Amino acid sequence: MPKRDGDDGAVLAGFGRYAGPATLILSSLADGPKHGYALTKDVEEFAGVRLAPGTLYEALSRLESQGLIEALEPAERRRPYRLTAVGAAALRAHLDAQRRVTDTGLRRLKTNWGTA
Amino acid sequence: MSTTRERAERLLRWYPRAWRERYGEEFAELLVADIEERPRSAARTLDVARAALTARLAMAGLTESPVPGGTLANPAQASLGALCAALGLCLALSAAMWSQLAIAWRWAPRAFSPQAALGGELATLASAAVLAFLALAALAVIPVGLAVARHFTRRLAAPALVLAAAVTVLALGGHHFIYQWPGTGGAAGQGALLPAIPSGFLAFTWSLTYWFSSTWWHWSSLSALNPQDLAWMAASPVALVTAVAAAVTLVRRAELPPRLLAYETRIAALACAVAGILVAGGGAWVFSGRPPGPAQGGLAHAGLTDSAATALLALALAAACRARETALRTLRRRASR
Numbered sequence: 001m002p003k004r005d006g007d008d009g010a011v012l013a014g015f016g017r018y019a020g021p022a023t024l025i026l027s028s029l030a031d032g033p034k035h036g037y038a039l040t041k042d043v044e045e046f047a048g049v050r051l052a053p054g055t056l057y058e059a060l061s062r063l064e065s066q067g068l069i070e071a072l073e074p075a076e077r078r079r080p081y082r083l084t085a086v087g088a089a090a091l092r093a094h095l096d097a098q099r100r101v102t103d104t105g106l107r108r109l110k111t112n113w114g115t116a
Numbered sequence: 117m118s119t120t121r122e123r124a125e126r127l128l129r130w131y132p133r134a135w136r137e138r139y140g141e142e143f144a145e146l147l148v149a150d151i152e153e154r155p156r157s158a159a160r161t162l163d164v165a166r167a168a169l170t171a172r173l174a175m176a177g178l179t180e181s182p183v184p185g186g187t188l189a190n191p192a193q194a195s196l197g198a199l200c201a202a203l204g205l206c207l208a209l210s211a212a213m214w215s216q217l218a219i220a221w222r223w224a225p226r227a228f229s230p231q232a233a234l235g236g237e238l239a240t241l242a243s244a245a246v247l248a249f250l251a252l253a254a255l256a257v258i259p260v261g262l263a264v265a266r267h268f269t270r271r272l273a274a275p276a277l278v279l280a281a282a283v284t285v286l287a288l289g290g291h292h293f294i295y296q297w298p299g300t301g302g303a304a305g306q307g308a309l310l311p312a313i314p315s316g317f318l319a320f321t322w323s324l325t326y327w328f329s330s331t332w333w334h335w336s337s338l339s340a341l342n343p344q345d346l347a348w349m350a351a352s353p354v355a356l357v358t359a360v361a362a363a364v365t366l367v368r369r370a371e372l373p374p375r376l377l378a379y380e381t382r383i384a385a386l387a388c389a390v391a392g393i394l395v396a397g398g399g400a401w402v403f404s405g406r407p408p409g410p411a412q413g414g415l416a417h418a419g420l421t422d423s424a425a426t427a428l429l430a431l432a433l434a435a436a437c438r439a440r441e442t443a444l445r446t447l448r449r450r451a452s453r
Contacts, residue, residue: 036146052160053146054167057139058181065182079142 011066011090019094021051021059022068026083026091029069035078036060063087124148127161130168132175138184178438180445190368192377192450195443197364199384202436204360206391207249209429212328213398213422214246215321218313243313245393252390256383259376260367267371275365282359286352290324293348327353330421377447384440391433398426 015022028034028042036056044050051059060081063069068087072080083091124147128140150160174181177194221239264272294316327349331337338346402418 036142037149040146040150052163053143053150054160054163054165056146057143058167058170061139061182061184074142077141077145 011068012094015059015062018059018062021055022063023091023094024049024051025056025059025063025081026068026087027095029081029083030088030091033072033080033082035075035080037078039081120148120151123151127164130165132168132172134175134184135171178435178442180442190372192374192443192446193368193370193372195439195446196372196377196380197368198439199380199436199443200367201360201364202432202439203253203384203387203391204363205432206387206394206429206436207253208325208356209328209425209432210246210249210391210394210398211321212325213401213425214242214394215318215325216328217401218243218318219322242394242397245390245397247313249387249390249394252383252387256380256387259379260370260372263372263376264366264370269371271369272366275362275369279359279362279366282355282362285355286324286359289348289352289355290320293323293326293345294319324352324356328421328425330419333420374447374450377443381440381443381447384436384443388433388437388440391429391436395426395430395433398422398429402426 012019012022012026024043024047025039027046028039031042034042036053040051040053040056060069064071064081066086067084068090069081070084072082074080121144124144127147128136128144131140131143147164150157154160170179170181171183173179174183175194177191177196177198180191183191217239264276268276326345329349331341331349341349402423404418
């Protein structure tokens with residue numbers, strides 16, 4: 001669990017190679033609780049990336065252990081997961097940092113290459 | 117043709133039990149849906165195999181990946197258990213190869229050519245490395261033994277009893293078979309390479325590692341052994357593995373203070389360095405085909421068993437280094453909280 005508000009941005013960065021899947025999962029759960037298959041389909045729809053089952057559950061397990069998501073009661077053998085307040089803060093900080101990179105890249109492209 | 121659910125269940129079995137108990141049902145549902153959508157997918161199989169291996173390594177304390185809540189009471193101790201198993205294997209293999217070579221060195225002629233002098237230094241270095249390894253093992257085991265005795269609980273009784281039984285079998289068996297081979301007959305031979313090592317100690321090490329032999333691959337040699345020897349060749353590795361497994365269980369279950377865990381990681385760093393010297397020596401022996409010393413040809417010829425043992429030694433060393441790093445990171449993270 002992050003200690004201070006200022007640490008939020010570093011939480012997902014600390015996931016290393018799992019940061020990508022973790023960001024996609026948190027972004028999907030920002031829309032409401034989902035179980036594994038619904039998560040896969042949602043991520044595929046909005047990001048064009050299909051999370052393989054093993055990778056998805058590795059990331060879910062990490063996110064759960066960090067308190068960024070929580071498991072709800074299972075329904076018909078499928079367990080939904082929900083974004084926590086800590087997870088929402090971490091996702092916001094991570095996406096803000098990514099947006100700064102995106103904005104900078106697009107601005108420089110426009111200045112030097114005439115496209116954006 | 118197996119059903120979709122059977123295929124999902126088969127993939128699920130690759131994960132450790134604790135992981136399956138927590139995530140198994142929901143993960144199987146996801147796999148069933150995925151298999152129905154994409155009946156043939158090598159990428160999915162590889163992904164599940166990789167993730168399952170990561171989960172198993174995490175349960176063994178070899179990675180920092182999260183494990184299902186409450187499965188590992190103390191992740192640093194799980195890493196220390198893995199360290200104990202890996203270094204135990206390193207020590208057993210090193211002692212087995214060294215005892216055979218050292219006996220050959222003892223029987224080598226006292227005066228050997230100047231070209232063999234470097235080999236003589238390597239033989240002394242290998243002997244010093246094995247003795248240092250044993251000393252480090254004692255330095256690691258004694259404080260853990262004291263901590264276990266100080267905070268003894270019923271959960272520790274079974275592994276402690278198994279460990280005591282396995283060590284007793286090894287001690288009695290090792291003593292019984294100590295001079296079964298003419299080479300270990302207690303005579304010093306002509307070699308003067310290892311004056312500091314008592315011949316009894318050397319013979320006992322050889323007897324404990326009697327299982328380390330190419331005899332297994334030669335039916336005629338194996339059938340020529342008397343039943344007692346054969347029984348010891350089969351029983352001693354079982355006793356050794358049992359002792360290490362019981363020690364690992366004790367380390368994982370015992371209440372060990374953080375300072376002791378930090379001390380153990382420092383001892384492990386030294387042990388890994390010593391094991392590195394032994395891997396290098398074993399590698400030089402296997403690749404050159406000649407023993408690192410003045411021993412004569414056939415007695416210390418590196419064969420398939422030695423090559424396999426050297427490869428296993430290198431793998432065990434890699435696992436030990438990995439477990440030590442994981443233990444250190446876990447301890448640092450715990451200290452920073």
